[in-house]
Structure formats: structure tokens, C-alpha cells
Amino acid sequence: MGRRTTSKIPKKSVSVSAANSSSKDMFSAQERKTCWQAKRIGNNNTDNQLVRRRTIAVWQHRWDSDNRGRWTARLIPDLKTWLARDFGEVNYYLTQFLSGHGYFNSYLYRMRKVESPNCIYCEAEDDTAEHTFFECNKWLPEREALAMQVGTFTPRTVTGKMIENITNWDRVKMFTEKILRLKKVDLDRRQLE
Numbered sequence: 001m002g003r004r005t006t007s008k009i010p011k012k013s014v015s016v017s018a019a020n021s022s023s024k025d026m027f028s029a030q031e032r033k034t035c036w037q038a039k040r041i042g043n044n045n046t047d048n049q050l051v052r053r054r055t056i057a058v059w060q061h062r063w064d065s066d067n068r069g070r071w072t073a074r075l076i077p078d079l080k081t082w083l084a085r086d087f088g089e090v091n092y093y094l095t096q097f098l099s100g101h102g103y104f105n106s107y108l109y110r111m112r113k114v115e116s117p118n119c120i121y122c123e124a125e126d127d128t129a130e131h132t133f134f135e136c137n138k139w140l141p142e143r144e145a146l147a148m149q150v151g152t153f154t155p156r157t158v159t160g161k162m163i164e165n166i167t168n169w170d171r172v173k174m175f176t177e178k179i180l181r182l183k184k185v186d187l188d189r190r191q192l193e
């Protein structure tokens with residue numbers, strides 16, 4: 001076998017490291033660090049509370065103005081409430097959901113891992129996290145099953161439901177995991193064809 005040129009898309013399994021170096025979003029390790037910092041400076045001292053409020057305000061500003069995090073900011077409009085939750089681990093699949101970096105052809109196309117940003121299941125030209133979890137008919141049964149459990153949800157409301165209680169959190173977690181596991185298999189099959 002000769003060496004592949006860098007311009008060619010390798011025919012191999014689609015892999016993303018959404019929780020690690022390829023994602024610069026405030027999740028997983030970074031989010032844990034942020035939460036820890038927030039807790040560390042958040043004690044009963046009034047000065048520290050002021051510092052904490054200001055720090056969160058700065059984060060919120062960055063959150064709102066960072067273009068790369070536009071999808072994340074839509075999902076998590078209120079960073080303070082999100083960070084104040086005392087449960088809810090963000091795993092590999094939730095990181096993909098929240099960051100938009102993962103098994104989504106629009107993202108994989110930008111990363112030059114696939115040849116087209118189109119959805120592999122429908123006519124959508126841009127397979128994003130929003131398309132996958134909120135629009136694509138392929139996942140309608142999963143979406144409806146989750147809606148039966150947590151109520152109707154949109155990108156604007158879903159994280160609010162997650163932080164209502166740990167049961168909801170786990171339901172959304174399972175929803176994202178089920179879809180992304182199945183989708184990974186289909187994306188890999190498509191790559192190997």
C-alpha cells in the first residue's frame with residue numbers, strides 16, 4: 001500500500017474525539033474545571049460571592065459572543081443555572097450533543113473526514129446536531145419516546161428539562177447515546193462502501 005495523500009479522505013471508521021482535543025467547548029474536562037473553579041470561589045464570604053457573580057457574568061458574556069459556541073449557547077442560554085446543578089455528568093455522547101462536534105456530517109465534513117455535509121438518512125443538506133436530534137425523521141421514534149417522558153422539547157428548552165432532575169438528565173443522556181451509537185455504525189458503513 002502506498003502512502004495516502006493528505007487531500008484524500010481515508011476510507012476508515014469515522015472517529016471523533018469530541019470530549020478531548022478536537023473540541024474546544026466548555027464540556028467534560030473543561031466544564032469540570034469550570035465547575036470546580038466556580039465552587040472553589042463560591043463560599044459564604046460576600047466578597048467571594050461578588051467575585052463569583054462577576055466571573056460567571058464574564059463567562060456568560062464569552063458564551064453569548066463566541067461564534068463557535070453558538071449551538072451550545074442556544075442549548076444553554078443561562079450558564080449560571082447550568083453550572084449550579086449538583087448532578088449530571090457530561091459523557092462522550094452528551095458532549096457531542098452539546099458541542100455539535102461529533103457524528104454529524106456537517107462537522108465531519110469541516111474536519112475533512114467525510115465527502116459531504118448531507119444527512120445520510122434524508123434530504124437535509126446540513127447534518128448538524130440540531131438536525132440529528134431535533135429534525136431528522138430517522139430518529140422520530142426516539143424523539144417521540146423522549147417527549148413522552150420529559151414533555152415536548154426544543155433546542156431552547158431541552159437543557160432546562162435536563163437540570164430539572166436526574167431522571168430527566170439520564171433520559172436525555174440515553175436518547176443521545178442511543179442515536180449516536182446507531183448513527184456511528186451507519187456512518188462507518190457509508191465510509192467503507
Ligand SMILES: [Zn+2]
Binds near residue numbers: 119120123131135138
Ligand atoms: Zn436527516
